[in-house]
Amino acid sequence: MSTLRVAVEPVPDEHLVGAVAETGGSVVPLDQARVLVWVGGPDGFPDLPDTVEWVALSTAGIEGFVDAGVLDDTRIWTNASGFYAAGVAEHALAMLLGGTRQIVRSAKTRWAKDLVDPAVRTLRGSTVAIIGAGGIGRELTPLLKACGATVLAVNRSGRPVDGADITMAADRTDEALAASDHIVLAAPDTPETRHMIDDRTLAMLKPHSWIVNVARGPLIDEAALYRALTSGVIGGAALDVTDPEPPAVDHPLFDLDNVVITPHVANPAGRLTAEMAPHLAENLRRFTAGEELLALVRAGQGY
Amino acid sequence: MSTLRVAVEPVPDEHLVGAVAETGGSVVPLDQARVLVWVGGPDGFPDLPDTVEWVALSTAGIEGFVDAGVLDDTRIWTNASGFYAAGVAEHALAMLLGGTRQIVRSAKTRWAKDLVDPAVRTLRGSTVAIIGAGGIGRELTPLLKACGATVLAVNRSGRPVDGADITMAADRTDEALAASDHIVLAAPDTPETRHMIDDRTLAMLKPHSWIVNVARGPLIDEAALYRALTSGVIGGAALDVTDPEPPAVDHPLFDLDNVVITPHVANPAGRLTAEMAPHLAENLRRFTAGEELLALVRAGQGY
Numbered sequence: 001m002s003t004l005r006v007a008v009e010p011v012p013d014e015h016l017v018g019a020v021a022e023t024g025g026s027v028v029p030l031d032q033a034r035v036l037v038w039v040g041g042p043d044g045f046p047d048l049p050d051t052v053e054w055v056a057l058s059t060a061g062i063e064g065f066v067d068a069g070v071l072d073d074t075r076i077w078t079n080a081s082g083f084y085a086a087g088v089a090e091h092a093l094a095m096l097l098g099g100t101r102q103i104v105r106s107a108k109t110r111w112a113k114d115l116v117d118p119a120v121r122t123l124r125g126s127t128v129a130i131i132g133a134g135g136i137g138r139e140l141t142p143l144l145k146a147c148g149a150t151v152l153a154v155n156r157s158g159r160p161v162d163g164a165d166i167t168m169a170a171d172r173t174d175e176a177l178a179a180s181d182h183i184v185l186a187a188p189d190t191p192e193t194r195h196m197i198d199d200r201t202l203a204m205l206k207p208h209s210w211i212v213n214v215a216r217g218p219l220i221d222e223a224a225l226y227r228a229l230t231s232g233v234i235g236g237a238a239l240d241v242t243d244p245e246p247p248a249v250d251h252p253l254f255d256l257d258n259v260v261i262t263p264h265v266a267n268p269a270g271r272l273t274a275e276m277a278p279h280l281a282e283n284l285r286r287f288t289a290g291e292e293l294l295a296l297v298r299a300g301q302g303y
Numbered sequence: 304m305s306t307l308r309v310a311v312e313p314v315p316d317e318h319l320v321g322a323v324a325e326t327g328g329s330v331v332p333l334d335q336a337r338v339l340v341w342v343g344g345p346d347g348f349p350d351l352p353d354t355v356e357w358v359a360l361s362t363a364g365i366e367g368f369v370d371a372g373v374l375d376d377t378r379i380w381t382n383a384s385g386f387y388a389a390g391v392a393e394h395a396l397a398m399l400l401g402g403t404r405q406i407v408r409s410a411k412t413r414w415a416k417d418l419v420d421p422a423v424r425t426l427r428g429s430t431v432a433i434i435g436a437g438g439i440g441r442e443l444t445p446l447l448k449a450c451g452a453t454v455l456a457v458n459r460s461g462r463p464v465d466g467a468d469i470t471m472a473a474d475r476t477d478e479a480l481a482a483s484d485h486i487v488l489a490a491p492d493t494p495e496t497r498h499m500i501d502d503r504t505l506a507m508l509k510p511h512s513w514i515v516n517v518a519r520g521p522l523i524d525e526a527a528l529y530r531a532l533t534s535g536v537i538g539g540a541a542l543d544v545t546d547p548e549p550p551a552v553d554h555p556l557f558d559l560d561n562v563v564i565t566p567h568v569a570n571p572a573g574r575l576t577a578e579m580a581p582h583l584a585e586n587l588r589r590f591t592a593g594e595e596l597l598a599l600v601r602a603g604q605g606y
Contacts, residue, residue, distance in 0.1 A: 107406075108410055110552050117571045124389060147396075265409075
């Protein structure tokens with residue numbers, strides 16, 4: 001069996017080079033490669049020699065590559081769809097616990113026991129809705145269950161999410177919000193989801209409810225959120241995304257003790273290749289074995 | 304079968320009254336009771352009528368009652384040892400994730416992506432040592448395992464902790480520290496554990512290591528901790544306890560972006576009776592059935 005020749009560009013990232021080595025391949029210059037692993041955006045994407053049969057992109061979104069016209073239909077293309085879900089789910093759990101256990105408020109105050117003690121809530125026995133339960137929801141569900149929470153998954157189709165106590169289709173979102181102690185937003189940004197969290201839906205939540213957003217900023221009407229946070233309508237908000245990004249440095253949400261904004265790091269750039277490496281290794285194994293690859297970019301999926 | 308008569312004093316807390324009702328008992332004044340559930344400290348503890356056979360205290364520590372001389376050896380006494388472990392374990396997980404996922408630093412800064420992104424770590428694939436793995440450690444272990452961490456449990460005897468990858472006796476603490484990415488302190492405050500975290504042991508940790516303390520403040524030499532936090536020896540500290548408590552409002556640890564201090568709320572006063580209720584119900588059932596009670600205070604245990 002010949003060794004699989006793989007180019008890792010534009011830089012020979014150690015984690016991805018490790019994945020190639022681990023699966024018995026060898027890292028070669030692009031003009032000798034059957035596979036290109038591309039760790040970057042569309043800028044600087046190379047002209048592909050005919051030898052390249054498969055291009056493995058490192059991002060989940062591929063809009064930029066589509067717009068730049070680099071995708072073709074003569075090769076196999078994969079993206080990183082789903083590869084970062086486990087990390088994002090861990091971030092969502094950290095945000096939720098950081099809120100409910102008052103880590104956030106404690107970080108912004110000094111031994112404010114009279115404020116903090118009565119506000120502490122436990123995930124054990126609480127109900128958490130995951131709005132937009134796809135890959136991230138599948139990873140988050142067992143974490144929440146391990147903490148003793150009841151999980152309500154909401155997704156477009158209503159197709160049951162493994163491990164969730166209940167899965168509801170998106171047309172029952174209001175019902176899920178009303179039944180939950182806390183909510184995690186993991187939905188895509190579409191015309192239907194834009195400002196889905198507004199004055200009306202915030203009023204369905206509870207005075208102790210925390211909202212976690214690891215999806216896209218436009219899902220939340222931030223002015224409505226600010227009103228709910230400052231009037232006791234909900235307990236707090238933990239946001240990894242804002243609208244727009246970055247937020248203004250004097251954004252009023254920064255001033256609130258019941259808000260934390262992490263700077264879009266649920267899938268941190270610094271960990272990207274470490275997270276991708278085991279998935280790339282699996283795909284290299286599949287490619288060599290002639291099996292279908294993970295995260296195939298299918299014709300019609302944006303191009 | 305006669306109804307078990309239970310006094311809930313000094314106030315008829317709803318959660319504990321509910322536990323009595325749930326197990327078929329009735330809440331009565333103290334002078335008619337076979338059982339006293341006492342939700343308070345030693346101050347104001349009543350003279351006990353001869354009818355009282357069992358006193359259920361609501362605190363894990365009983366030193367105050369021993370010092371006040373209220374315990375006797377003619378009745379059964381229970382405390383709340385172990386009843387709050389699950390909540391404290393959840394708090395420890397929240398503190399650890401709050402640190403490693405940079406929720407803490409994000410709460411203290413404003414979209415500091417250049418600082419936060421490279422500092423984010425994942426529990427998945429990391430190794431966490433639980434120092435003093437008793438009841439809290441037993442509850443924390445499955446949470447850490449669900450997050451994909453390797454768990455090193457350290458306790459006095461070295462008796463294996465269910466679910467931990469390795470359990471070590473306390474004389475191997477240095478080895479555990481050196482092998483870990485992060486540590487959670489859950490040990491009692493004894494002459495042996497006082498300042499166990501000092502310049503020497505901090506130097507065994509890693510630049511990304513977070514220390515979580517949900518046990519007792521004196522386990523940590525805070526001056527040494529401050530040095531380690533400000534010189535890059537470790538990544539951060541999440542403390543629910545300090546030495547002394549409360550800390551001075553101008554304590555230098557409050558000024559650090561890689562530190563959070565929660566005001567001794569891992570077992571919050573506001574949730575105490577809600578957490579105790581299911582354990583009280585179980586003990587009421589056992590008492591009626593003539594079985595051995597949970598959390599018995601044994602002669603020689605401090606008095």
